[in-house]
Each structure stands twice: as C-alpha cells, then as structure tokens.
Amino acid sequence: MLIIKKSIFDDPIHALPSPENTTRVQLPNGITLLSRPNFNSPTLSIKGYLNGGSLFDPEDKLGLSYLTAFGLMTGTANHDFQSLYNQIESIGASLSFSSSTLRTSFSAHCLSEDLDLILSVLADCLRTPSFPEKEFNRQKNQMLTALAIRAQDTGAMANLLFDQIVYCDHPYQHPEEGYTETVQAIQRDDLPNFYQRIYGPKDMAMAIVGAVEPQLAADAVRQYFGDWENPSQHPLPIIESKEPLANPTKKRLSIPGKYQADIVMGCLAPDRHSPDFHALRLGNNILGEFGMMGRLGQRVREAAGLAYYVYSSLSISLGPGAWEMIAGVNPENIDQTIALITDEVVNFVSHPVTEQELSDSKSFFLGRMPLMLDSNSGVAASLINIERFNLGLDYFLRYPQLVQEITREDIFEASRRYLDPERLAIAVAGP
C-alpha cells in the first residue's frame, strides 16, 4: 500500500506545484511565465528556454548554436564582457546559458532583492548581444580545447559513438558541441546570423521560483521582455522519426593510454508524449536505477564485481529518444560486461517484472516527490518541464494516478517495443 502524505497536496507550505499555487502568465509576444512563491529563504531561482538549438546548425558548422549561446554573455549593446559579469558576480548571483539539440536554456540564481538586476542582465544578453570579435576568438579557442579534452574522455566518446549508431543519418546523430573541424569553420559573423534566425520571444518559457510575489515577477518580466519582437524567428521544424536498427551494431574507439573503458549500449526510445512513457520510466528504474543501480547493478557490480558504475538511463524528449545501458570497466572485462548486460536485457524482455519490483518502483517514484521541494531550482526545473511538454499545471496532482495505473504487462509490452537484444547498438571507448 502506498502512502502519500496528505500535506504534500493540501498544506500550502509543502504543496507540490499545482494550479492553486503556481501562476501562469502569457505575454502577447509569446513568452510564458510560470511563477511560484516561496518565502522560506530570501533567494530566487530563474530558469527558462527558447526553442532552437543545434538542430539548426549547418552540417559544416556544427557547434554554432553552442557557441552562440556561449557568446550571449561576451558583450551586449550596453555592456562589455567584464561589465556584464561584474553586475552578476558583485552580488554573488549566477547567470548562464547553454544550448542543446532543441533548446537554448538559461539559468539564474540570486537574492530576491536582485530580481530586477538579474532580469535586466538576462534581457540585455538575450535581446542585444554584440558578439565581440575578440571574445569570440577566445571562446572558440576554449571550445576547441574542450573538444580536445572530450576526445580523451572515454565516457563522452562512447556516448558520442552510441549516438552515431542509433541516430545514423538523423539530425540527432551529432553532438551539440560539434567536432573540431566544424568548430574551426565557424566565423564570428555566423553568430549574429544564427541569433537573428533563432532567438526571439515566441514560445519562450521562464519560471521564477522563490521569495517574490507572482504579480511582481510578472510585472518585472513584462518590463524587460514585453516589447521584444523578432519577426524573422524560425519555429522548430517537425522532427523526423527514426527507424530502429535492423542489425546489431558494435563500434569501438581506441583511446590509447587510458586505464578504463566505457561501454554504452542500448536502443531508441519514444517521444515524451508517447503513451509508453510512464511504463518505460518504471521499467528503466527496475532495469538499472532502483536501489544500487537496479538489476544491472546487482548483476555486474554486486555479484560480478566488474564495475564501479553500471546503470541504465532513459533520455526522452521531443523526437526519438534513447535507452542506454552504461558501464565503466577494466579493458579486460569489456566482453564479459557486454555479455552480462545483454543477458539482463534478454531476461527483461522475456519475462514481466515481478509484482514486488513493480510495487517498489512505483513507491520510489511517488515517495521522492517531496524531495524535489528541497530547492527553488528543483521546483523551477519541474515547472519548465511541465510547460515544455504541455503537461498542465495539475500534472503533479495527476501524477500518482499515472504511475499507479501502470501494470507489469504495460512495462513488458512497452519494453519489448523498443528493447531488442538482437539489435542492440554497442559503443565502446577505451584503451
């Protein structure tokens, strides 16, 4: 029997985000603001995104979206690099931008008394970036060094190799940061051009959580972003689907001089809106997450002592997702580890999970709900997720039911739709 403390839903202090305690405001220019007050500490977390990321990168300039997001804080019409950062760092706040395949995200943390200042800097960076040549060259060099470091990172390279296998000929096959030669090809003028096509208020979302009344937060966002327009902003394209692998595919990358190899193996997964979503989340939890890394942890780490880390991970967003089984092992144990993981996958798609496992996993997902209340940034991230996938402000109120109604058969059937031990993608990077 699952017990959910009544106060999680009813107590105004402890309440999970819901329509009663979260304010959602849409500006005429397309920006959506979600705001939830919390006066327990004098701080604020701000998170948000614009639609548009590396999906828009030209093939020969992969990494452009990443560098553009990186460049937003290098200078604006009103401030140079040092002046921008001086405003942020002088008050102990943080502000950063990042880019992924589909989104450009921002994240800020500050004292609530500094809301105006942080929003003014955020608006300055998003609305009037100047991408100074000198800063661009420096950031490009930093990125090239980061790519040289990535080339030595067995985990990152195994992941990259895995994506190249499962997303072959699909836009998702490329890393957001690009490759050395594509970053080399990017010129300073590419950044403002990319910015002009992709950045704008349409479909932008922002969450402000912390010690501020929602009305004040909305007024401040209107003040700094209300008159932002970009008629040439491109919408996200329809994302192509991807067929699963026809055959098992294994690739190995040699990185000489390393001590440990990383293995990433798995298959495609569905989109966030798939009816299989909750069944697969529970299934993944049982396979490689619950307790000490689920069944995989039990088999590969606890019983065989082969790996410090072995787990499974489900990456589900818009478009084709991925279901990955990951391990770091001594090079001598690569084949044995792959065999053990494959065996667990075979078992997983041959028999439904046990009642006990299902009950444990459901209990895990429902029990951990209050833990997300432990920080403003956790709540802000949840609100952004709700907005991005159009889940509705009552999502957390419906969530227990969504989890509870999953059956063993749901997990079994959903897993079999995606996880085929005969057609796994296997990527290994190591010495």
Add this chain to the structure above:
Amino acid sequence: MTNAAQLITLDNGLTVYLKEIHTAPIISTWIWYRVGSRNESPGITGISHWVEHMQFKGTQDYPAGNLDREISRVGGAWNALTHMDWTTYFEILPAHLFNISLKLEADRMVNSQFLPVEVERERTVIISEREGNENQPRFLLAEAVQNAAFSQHPYKHEVIGVKEDLYAISREDLYQHYHRYYQPTNAVLSIAGDFNTRSLLQNIKEIFGDIPSGEPVRLIIPPEPAIEHEKQVHITGPGETSYLQVAYRAPSAQNPDFFALTVLDSLLTGPSSLNMFGSGGTSNKTSRLYRALVEGEVTVSCQGSLHATIDPYLYSINLTLHPDRTPEEVLFAVDQEIKRVLDSPITKTEIDRAIKQARALFAFSSENISNQAFWLGYSEMFASYDWFENYVNHLSNVTPERVLQIAQTYLDPSNRVVGIYTPEGG
C-alpha cells in the same frame, strides 16, 4: 520556519546536532565518523574509503539489497562520502518515513559483517573506481602533487589509495579499521528537516543509546615539516592538453589565517560556493587570475581550491593551458598576478565585494535542507558548528593588511609544489 541548531551529547559519547526546518516535508540525516585518509598509513591507503563501500553490504538485520530497497522504496536518496578527515553517510527521506535512516545507521555502526566474499567483490569494484579516476589527467596530476607536497603526513595519499595497497588490504585489515573508528565517541549525527526536536531526540536515544562507547580514538600524527623550497613534478600522459596545478601549503581550518586566505582566494580565483546541493555558486570571470590568464589567453580556465581540513593541507590553483602556451609562461603569469597583490595591495572595496559575495552564497546555502544538515556535521569534522555560523563574520573581519600578510606568508614560491601535466611526445 527554522529553529536554531540543538547540540546534545548522548551518554555513550555520540554527538547529535538537530535543526528543525519546516519548509519541506523531508528529513536529511547524516552520520559522520572522524576517519578518512588522515587515519591511514602506507600499506593500507584507501582503507577508509573501502570500509565505506563495505557499509553498503548489509548486516544480519538489513541484508545487502534490503538496505537499498528500504531507502529506495520510499523515494529516498542515500549515499556516502569519504574524505581526508572524515567519512559520512546520508539519507534524504520523506519526513513521515525517515525512521529507517536512524535504525539503519545505528545498526551498521556496529553490525556490518565484512563477509570475505563481499570484500573480494568490492576489491575489484574499487580498483575499477580508481581506474576511472586514472583516466582523468587532473587526477593523475593532483595525485603526483599531493605526493610531492607531503613527506610523512597521511595527506600524502589520495583518498582512494594506491593500487598496490588496494590489491593487498585484507578482510581483517578492513574489519579492524571499522571496529576502531565506527563507534559513538568518534561520530556525529546531524539531522535537519521537518521534525519535532524533543520527540526525535527521544527516538535517537532509544535507537543509539545502547551502543557501547568503544575505545577512545587516539591518533598522533607528527606535524608535516614546511615545504621549504619549491618543488616541481612533471607527468606525461595521453591527449593534447596541458594542465598546471600550483599548490601552496595552506593553514588548517581552525587557524585564523584560513579566513584571510579564503578572501584572498576569492579575489584571485572567485568565491567558492557553500552549497553542496543544487545551485548557488557564482562564476569567476571578474577574478584577478581569470582576467590575467584566461582573458590574456594564457589559459582556458582557472579555478582555486581551498579545503577546510584538520591539519594544514593545500591551496591549489588549477589551470588548463591555452594550446599555444607553455607551462613556464603560465607559471610566470601566475607569479606576476601574485606579485601584483604584494606590490599594489588589495583595496578595501575589493574586500567588501568579496564579503558581499560570501553573504549571498551563505544565504543560498540555507535554501536547501540537506545542505544545512551537511554543514551541521561537516563543520564538526574539522572545527565546530560555530565555525560555519560565524563564517561570514570571520570573513568580514579580514582587512587589506591581513590579506597582504597572508599572501606574503602562504603564496611564496618556496611554499609550493608546481605540478605539470603535458601530453606524451608534446
């Protein structure tokens, strides 16, 4: 919503810190043991960390697997950390289900089994963990620097231990280490969250009160001599990137110099976050070294690292080199910036800014329940909780003259080890 922390010592010597915080329906429980790599000698390096791993292997009452299940079933998070001076175990659980953490921690304080078969399985797991670390150039460099910076103190070795010792440590070694250090007088229980102090304390007495005190831990570590003259260590490895670590012997956390060095570090490499969980730090783009080194295209990144430790450890400046620069050029640029501190001392305005940043970071650190439970116990491991509560006040008392004095004392080249990692054949 938040009450002051309560300090109680049980009859068996267990120190208990409790802090009621009713901002979220969760409780964060930490148990700290005064044991880490500082308590190790050559031949058994890495043993404290290995004991930490064995604490997840179960007892008669909570067999391995059941532990995971008990915590995970209620949606909890749990883990453990081993450091130089301490080992800690934590559980973050929904408030109404948290009692399991007390029972679990009391049980494994004395009843862990250390079954030989589990010891052997964990040996390969820990060697795998070490090999994962060895894949990182920064780990290899830090290990070499640490080794060169200490002649006899146990801080000489990385917490995970040297590989030879990981092959040689026996089940008996592990069990003796566990038995010696895991006992109430050597432990601190720190709990923050949604509870009533009086009833929780009663509960703690019932669950922990009967555990015998054990033999007091007596540890005599001869003080490490000063570094005396600059040392350099060069290592090579795969890749295209070079790294530099400039490590100065630092004061212990209880030495008043620690706070002045914290301010100096903030000016040189940016303020440090006090938040172990979630967000709450700030960037370091306006720091002196970032401006000189990264904006000057000498390095592509720079970070400072100052640990609060029982004995004097290291203050490190960690640098990733610009591909066109040599380690000698980078070291020269670092020295130029330190010379600038010495020749044209820091202004009061700069110090005031550092204090303001620290105040904001301190406020961020109180946003999160687990972070508060963490600091209750963590500060006890090298000083006391007062140290943390008065942290900002201590920083506020630092003057420009004091910072200059600290820079002269600690950032002298004769007090440092310079570690250089360069690509093989480069």
